[in-house]
Amino acid sequence: MKLNEFNNAFQTEQQCLAYIANLKENKCIRCFNFNLNTSDLKRMRCLKCNQTFSILTGTIFSRSQTSLTSWFYLIFRWINTKHGIPSTDIAKELGVTLKTAWRMTHKIRTRIAKQKPQFIVEGTVQIDEMYLSHMGFKKQGRSLVNKTLIVGIYQKTTNNLIVKVLKNAKSKNLLQFAKNHISSKCLVYNDGFSPFMYYFNFII
Numbered sequence: 163m164k165l166n167e168f169n170n171a172f173q174t175e176q177q178c179l180a181y182i183a184n185l186k187e188n189k190c191i192r193c194f195n196f197n198l199n200t201s202d203l204k205r206m207r208c209l210k211c212n213q214t215f216s217i218l219t220g221t222i223f224s225r226s227q228t229s230l231t232s233w234f235y236l237i238f239r240w241i242n243t244k245h246g247i248p249s250t251d252i253a254k255e256l257g258v259t260l261k262t263a264w265r266m267t268h269k270i271r272t273r274i275a276k277q278k279p280q281f282i283v284e285g286t287v288q289i290d291e292m293y294l295s296h297m298g299f300k301k302q303g304r305s306l307v308n309k310t311l312i313v314g315i316y317q318k319t320t321n322n323l324i325v326k327v328l329k330n331a332k333s334k335n336l337l338q339f340a341k342n343h344i345s346s347k348c349l350v351y352n353d354g355f356s357p358f359m360y361y362f363n364f365i366i
């Protein structure tokens with residue numbers, strides 16, 4: 163998105179609110195009912211239990227005194243900058259104090275760090291672990307003496323490969339990596355390592 167397109171799309175608080183509403187699953191924060199009065203997005207009301215809450219509840223914008231247009235602008239700058247933006251620049255550009263600028267960037271950074279990795283959603287994938295030793299790649303046993311354990315997921319249709327170095331071959335670690343990246347709907351090829359087989363649809 164170019165700057166002029168961004169400026170058009172997010173000129174007003176209402177545009178930003180509508181954008182957030184579109185991304186979020188709008189349900190009551192108390193009873194999880196989807197039937198809401200959403201005429202005021204900052205004060206929505208559950209038609210079942212009468213709870214009122216804002217569309218911003220649970221987001222980094224919740225209880226912030228800074229306008230959403232400023233937040234969105236900062237996120238836009240953030241996405242389009244390779245090496246980060248100094249808080250002093252942010253403070254100047256948004257007309258906020260240095261402390262506020264720092265707090266905003268900190269919130270964005272923390273939220274990005276918390277984000278779950280993307281699934282490989284569809285299709286057939288292959289998962290395998292192997293050991294990198296001084297002699298090159300070796301796949302033998304599951305002990306780690308002078309070897310580095312690498313686990314990789316390969317999606318055949320897109321040619322995507324996700325690789326990670328793991329500290330050890332504990333089932334828990336391997337399975338967690340697999341769960342983070344493979345949807346349970348995928349068809350998975352593997353050499354028959356049982357923790358994977360338990361969780362996914364397998365072809366060995």
Ligand SMILES: [Zn+2]
Pocket residue numbers: 190191192193194195208209210211212213
């Ligand atoms: Zn409710």
